[in-house]
Amino acid sequence: MDKVVAARSNFELIMPTTSKSGRAPLDLPLRLDRAVGSQALQVYGGLRSAILDGRLAAGLRLPSTRSLAQQFGVKRNAVVIAYEHLQSDGLADARTGSGTFVATLPAPARKTKQLAAAPPNIRKQAIRPFALGRTYADPQLLRRLAGATRRRIMKADDAAFGYGDPRGDAELRSQIARYLATSRGFICDPACVLIVNGIQHGMRLFVEALLQPGDAVWMEDPGYPVARRTLTRAGLKVVPVPVDAEGLDVRAGEKRAGLAKAAYVTPSHQFPTGVTMSMARRIALVEWARSAKAWLLEDDYDSEFRYGGPPLTALAGIGGGDRVIYLGTFSKLLGAGLRLAYMVLPPAALDQVIAVREGHDRFPPSFMAGAVAELMADGFLADHIRRMRRRYRSSRDAAVAALERAAGHALKIVSPQQGLHLLALLPDGLPADAAAAIRAQAKVETWLLSETRQKANGPDGFILGFGGHDAAELAAAATALGHAARIYVEGLR
Numbered sequence: 479m480d481k482v483v484a485a486r487s488n489f490e491l492i493m494p495t496t497s498k499s500g501r502a503p504l505d506l507p508l509r510l511d512r513a514v515g516s517q518a519l520q521v522y523g524g525l526r527s528a529i530l531d532g533r534l535a536a537g538l539r540l541p542s543t544r545s546l547a548q549q550f551g552v553k554r555n556a557v558v559i560a561y562e563h564l565q566s567d568g569l570a571d572a573r574t575g576s577g578t579f580v581a582t583l584p585a586p587a588r589k590t591k592q593l594a595a596a597p598p599n600i601r602k603q604a605i606r607p608f609a610l611g612r613t614y615a616d617p618q619l620l621r622r623l624a625g626a627t628r629r630r631i632m633k634a635d636d637a638a639f640g641y642g643d644p645r646g647d648a649e650l651r652s653q654i655a656r657y658l659a660t661s662r663g664f665i666c667d668p669a670c671v672l673i674v675n676g677i678q679h680g681m682r683l684f685v686e687a688l689l690q691p692g693d694a695v696w697m698e699d700p701g702y703p704v705a706r707r708t709l710t711r712a713g714l715k716v717v718p719v720p721v722d723a724e725g726l727d728v729r730a731g732e733k734r735a736g737l738a739k740a741a742y743v744t745p746s747h748q749f750p751t752g753v754t755m756s757m758a759r760r761i762a763l764v765e766w767a768r769s770a771k772a773w774l775l776e777d778d779y780d781s782e783f784r785y786g787g788p789p790l791t792a793l794a795g796i797g798g799g800d801r802v803i804y805l806g807t808f809s810k811l812l813g814a815g816l817r818l819a820y821m822v823l824p825p826a827a828l829d830q831v832i833a834v835r836e837g838h839d840r841f842p843p844s845f846m847a848g849a850v851a852e853l854m855a856d857g858f859l860a861d862h863i864r865r866m867r868r869r870y871r872s873s874r875d876a877a878v879a880a881l882e883r884a885a886g887h888a889l890k891i892v893s894p895q896q897g898l899h900l901l902a903l904l905p906d907g908l909p910a911d912a913a914a915a916i917r918a919q920a921k922v923e924t925w926l927l928s929e930t931r932q933k934a935n936g937p938d939g940f941i942l943g944f945g946g947h948d949a950a951e952l953a954a955a956a957t958a959l960g961h962a963a964r965i966y967v968e969g970l971r
């Protein structure tokens with residue numbers, strides 16, 4: 479009967495075994511055909527097919543004859559003979575004093591296994607100017623993060639290495655509560671803070687805990703497409719509610735779906751228009767939520783970066799706290815790659831959301847969270863915000879100046895007082911594909927305003943991310959976009 483030797487997972491049957499360190503792997507994921515001739519032939523046959531189909535990668539050091547004989551339960555001499563056969567076939571090389579290695583074969587000799595399914599269609603990360611979601615990988619920040627993470631790992635005891643609180647690292651939760659009180663004017667109990675791996679993740683936990691598929695949810699229009707997708711994928715009925723110069727139009731929402739169960743809003747800095755929701759609208763929204771017993775999902779994604787004036791208090795801080803699920807993130811402040819964000823829950827929602835969290839992934843990882851808490855506690859994060867504000871403000875100014883110079887009247891630039899993106903609006907009345915044509919001509923990476931709308935309404939334009947990009951590259955891209963817009967618009971006259 480066949481004996482399966484260390485076939486640990488399907489993964490190993492597909493992925494070539496490599497050994498960068500030059501050490502032999504502990505065991506080989508091989509199956510010996512025990513029905514075939516001698517033990518030497520069985521070992522030879524198993525290794526030969528693994529080399530030919532790519533499971534054993536070129537350059538891999540094969541285990542010693544003694545250890546392979548032990549794994550396979552065969553005589554050592556059988557392995558010695560098998561290795562000699564492989565060498566004479568050109569499939570392995572013996573290097574005196576260091577062992578036997580899988581030989582490098584000409585490409586056609588190998589028949590590397592293909593994954594059965596077509597590769598998944600994964601969107602490439604946008605990186606060129608004006609891609610959104612980019613932040614500066616500040617060397618000082620990286621050094622401090624590396625040091626703090628290392629310290630955490632070095633002093634970890636059994637408890638720190640084991641299962642944790644479903645809400646996440648206690649130190650980070652209490653630092654976040656402190657930060658929200660001083661920067662966002664909203665007092666919360668660290669017990670109500672939940673660490674999540676992104677705002678989307680927080681939204682999913684909320685939806686699963688507190689809504690039912692088919693429930694109506696207000697969504698800003700234009701609005702953040704990622705949030706819209708998250709709500710739609712959760713089986714909710716997404717109701718577009720227009721945004722004007724005061725933010726989400728609460729009366730229009732009430733007319734369209736007064737009994738909706740929730741509303742998704744970005745009141746501090748509406749995405750993508752950049753509008754700050756007026757106090758009158760905030761109060762109207764909170765009143766609606768109270769009377770409709772609806773939840774407000776407040777996405778406060780970039781309030782750290784204000785370039786003028788103090789930020790308005792978060793919705794969660796203006797007396798609507800019992801209906802507001804507050805979502806904050808470190809994606810802009812530090813970097814999206816950390817996958818570190820948080821939600822603050824009203825006490826009435828806490829148990830249900832925690833139960834859902836435990837059903838998904840039990841609890842979030844704690845080492846990076848603890849390191850970020852350390853940076854918050856010792857004031858580094860506040861310094862980082864100050865430094866990044868200066869940096870991003872000058873990137874914004876460089877992009878705005880270059881756009882205005884190159885575009886003339888073809889673009890109306892809305893320079894933001896907050897955040898990491900700006901808006902460049904085209905004149906009204908252009909053909910529907912004008913913005914896409916200009917983007918293609920300028921070869922810049924930008925979302926179009928129309929791509930964030932559910933209902934066509936008003937002029938199109940460009941949502942331009944300026945965080946994390948080199949200022950000179952930004953200015954060059956801004957000039958290209960401005961010129962392309964000008965040529966297009968003037969060409970229609």
Ligand SMILES: Cc1ncc(COP(=O)(O)O)c(C=O)c1O
Nearest residue numbers: 676677678702749779807809819
């Ligand atoms: C409106 C809005 N919400 C949330 C996020 C991202 O948050 P996270 O990375 O925590 O999912 C972004 C990122 O650009 C955003 O624009």
